[in-house]
Amino acid sequence: MVLFCSWSQLPVSMPQMIEPETVLMTQPTSRPRIIAIANQKGGVGKTTTAVNLATALAANEMRVLLVDIDAQGNASTGLDIDKDSEKPTVYDLLAAEMTATDAIVRTIVPGLDLIPASMHLAGAELELLEADNREYRLSESLKSIGDTYDYVLIDCPPALGLLTLNALCAADSVLVPLQCEFYALEGLSHLVRTIERIRQNLNPSLEIQGVVLTMFDRRNNLSDMVASDVREHFGDKVYETVIPRNVRISEAPSYGKPVLLYDWRCAGSKAYIHLAGEILKREREHRA
Numbered sequence: 001m002v003l004f005c006s007w008s009q010l011p012v013s014m015p016q017m018i019e020p021e022t023v024l025m026t027q028p029t030s031r032p033r034i035i036a037i038a039n040q041k042g043g044v045g046k047t048t049t050a051v052n053l054a055t056a057l058a059a060n061e062m063r064v065l066l067v068d069i070d071a072q073g074n075a076s077t078g079l080d081i082d083k084d085s086e087k088p089t090v091y092d093l094l095a096a097e098m099t100a101t102d103a104i105v106r107t108i109v110p111g112l113d114l115i116p117a118s119m120h121l122a123g124a125e126l127e128l129l130e131a132d133n134r135e136y137r138l139s140e141s142l143k144s145i146g147d148t149y150d151y152v153l154i155d156c157p158p159a160l161g162l163l164t165l166n167a168l169c170a171a172d173s174v175l176v177p178l179q180c181e182f183y184a185l186e187g188l189s190h191l192v193r194t195i196e197r198i199r200q201n202l203n204p205s206l207e208i209q210g211v212v213l214t215m216f217d218r219r220n221n222l223s224d225m226v227a228s229d230v231r232e233h234f235g236d237k238v239y240e241t242v243i244p245r246n247v248r249i250s251e252a253p254s255y256g257k258p259v260l261l262y263d264w265r266c267a268g269s270k271a272y273i274h275l276a277g278e279i280l281k282r283e284r285e286h287r288a
């Protein structure tokens with residue numbers, strides 16, 4: 001279902017919401033920047049961040065590919081793509097039977113394409129165990145996209161198994177959504193140690209892109225305490241943008257839409273537009 005064919009048909013031109021200078025200077029030149037969205041905990045906002053950040057980047061005239069490697073396929077259904085169709089999926093890439101370009105589908109968001117998940121991914125962890133080159137299957141298959149995209153975002157499953165490992169071996173960096181709750185820091189330390197080990201053994205150029213605080217509730221003191229703890233430990237790796245707990249964000253997937261298309265005025269949409277702006281700005285500084 002195509003709702004509109006370009007951002008200019010939306011009631012507001014989203015690119016104008018971010019400084020034009022930021023957009024122009026962050027256009028990558030040759031290969032895409034690949035960002036894995038990972039956290040071994042479930043329900044912390046990985047998929048929500050993947051779908052809405054991808055949409056906000058596309059609204060900034062970036063060419064974006066979202067790869068859904070979670071068997072639950074929430075990023076696929078959240079973009080109105082059937083994860084159980086007979087069409088090629090990310091599973092075929094991991095089985096080394098296809099390249100990424102064979103599995104790309106367009107989404108309702110202009111400028112955003114998707115490689116859908118498949119329920120077969122549930123068995124992929126075991127199947128890959130015996131496979132050769134098992135950590136680099138996704139990385140190899142993504143080479144086929146060349147310079148077609150500026151950003152590739154990978155929505156990871158809630159575990160540090162072979163699927164997430166494939167994402168982290170394909171990625172330039174990891175973006176960590178962190179829910180402001182009691183055990184958040186403990187889980188984050190574990191993830192950081194894992195990233196360090198991957199950097200030493202499998203992907204030397206892997207960096208931490210940043211940590212984004214999600215489902216922040218201003219009325220809850222714990223949210224504030226966790227946020228200041230995380231900022232103390234991780235300093236400027238933590239984005240200034242905080243994603244608030246917002247009911248429109250949680251409603252949007254049931255309509256098969258990112259929140260930016262469901263209700264672009266709500267606090268959740270504004271937060272993801274801000275996050276995209278912050279990421280693009282940091283990318284520009286990084287390149288400089």
Ligand SMILES: Nc1ncnc2c1ncn2[C@@H]1O[C@H](COP(=O)(O)OP(=O)(O)O)[C@@H](O)[C@H]1O
Nearest residue numbers: 042043044045046047048215244245246249250
């Ligand atoms: N900022 C938010 N405000 C309200 N609900 C949210 C927010 N972010 C995520 N959710 C909801 O929380 C649940 C888990 O989010 P999800 O992105 O699927 O997490 P994960 O991919 O890490 O498992 C989903 O039902 C989602 O709609």
Ligand SMILES: [Mg+2]
Nearest residue numbers: 046047070074
């Ligand atoms: Mg998810």
